[in-house]
Amino acid sequence: MSFSPLIDELITALRCLPGVGPKSAQRMAFQLLLQRRDGAARLTRTLERALEQVGQCSQCRTLTEQTLCEVCANPRRNRALLCVVESPIDALALETAGSYQGLYYVLHGKLSPIDGIGPAEIGIPALFERLQQEPVEELIVATNATLEGEATAHYIADRARSLSIRCTRIAHGVPLGGELEYVDGGTLSHALSGRTAI
Amino acid sequence: MSFSPLIDELITALRCLPGVGPKSAQRMAFQLLLQRRDGAARLTRTLERALEQVGQCSQCRTLTEQTLCEVCANPRRNRALLCVVESPIDALALETAGSYQGLYYVLHGKLSPIDGIGPAEIGIPALFERLQQEPVEELIVATNATLEGEATAHYIADRARSLSIRCTRIAHGVPLGGELEYVDGGTLSHALSGRTAI
Incomplete structure (x- = not known):
């Protein structure tokens, strides 16, 4: 009071x-x-x-006050790359990292049958329509590394395979600057099994 | 971006x-x-x-959208007690503690000659005008326990003394539940010199 x-x-x-x-x-x-x-x-x-x-971008569904967001409207972005993320703030995090030059697609959620959230609720049909109309060469799935995020990634990868679209997943492993001592076991196992030649 | x-x-x-x-x-x-x-x-x-x-209460200078704040307007408050605080949020903290039944006076600052803040800038003349017009029996100074807060408290106490108004300072010492081990030295010295009979 x-x-x-x-x-x-x-x-x-x-x-x-x-x-x-x-x-x-x-x-x-x-x-x-x-x-x-x-x-x-x-x-x-x-x-x-x-x-x-502010509403959704008509193409990538991120938040914007324009019909097309600044990324989708930018003619210099690489239209052959499409990165799928769970939320606008994930797209913003990738954008801030600065190395990605392709386009985005925002799901606004993740598959979660227990909450009644299926593919239609997170715009997956619209995503595949877009894949069939546009010259996308690689679909990069950047959903979160959680149980539901992984399930969503696998679902998208399966459907992409049946349409012969190349589908990749962002790498999961030890963060840069991360010391093995402080990294959790799940991440370490992931980093080991995903090892690459140097 | x-x-x-x-x-x-x-x-x-x-x-x-x-x-x-x-x-x-x-x-x-x-x-x-x-x-x-x-x-x-x-x-x-x-x-x-x-x-x-929202502006200032015409009597105690705390923030309120009315001419008189809820405390000043409450006929059940003890008008013989006046508690001086640095800011409205300090008054709110005392109010939330729930044991104080008197009125408040908000300085909106503390004496700080180096920043050009003298008695007039923090409403001290108006405070003493009020003390001469109203039946205040005790002036409780609850400015913060910082260098400037203490200086402000002493300045107010000096002027109150010359007007023969009883002026007290809230107690400083070990917080309830505080373990001596984790209390800083300044607080401990204060607690020692301010010891009371049990």
């Missing part, structure tokens, strides 16, 4: 941010109202506009 | 929140636009209203 119902309401509203508990929400509310009023005003304006305008 | 200028703008705007770095801002932006659109809409509405309506 603060000194004003409106500030209490603001503290509750800030709790919708991921990773923000009651204490941080309190600190955020007071800082926004005391020292950062300009920043707070810009935040409301930008968030309001983003909620109104 | 994300896939859309508007999302980039939103990520930058979220950085105005305290403790939010580039990675968390990214995660927040995508979560708000994907899973938490209702929460995000409520956040914009509430923050907008709070920025418009």
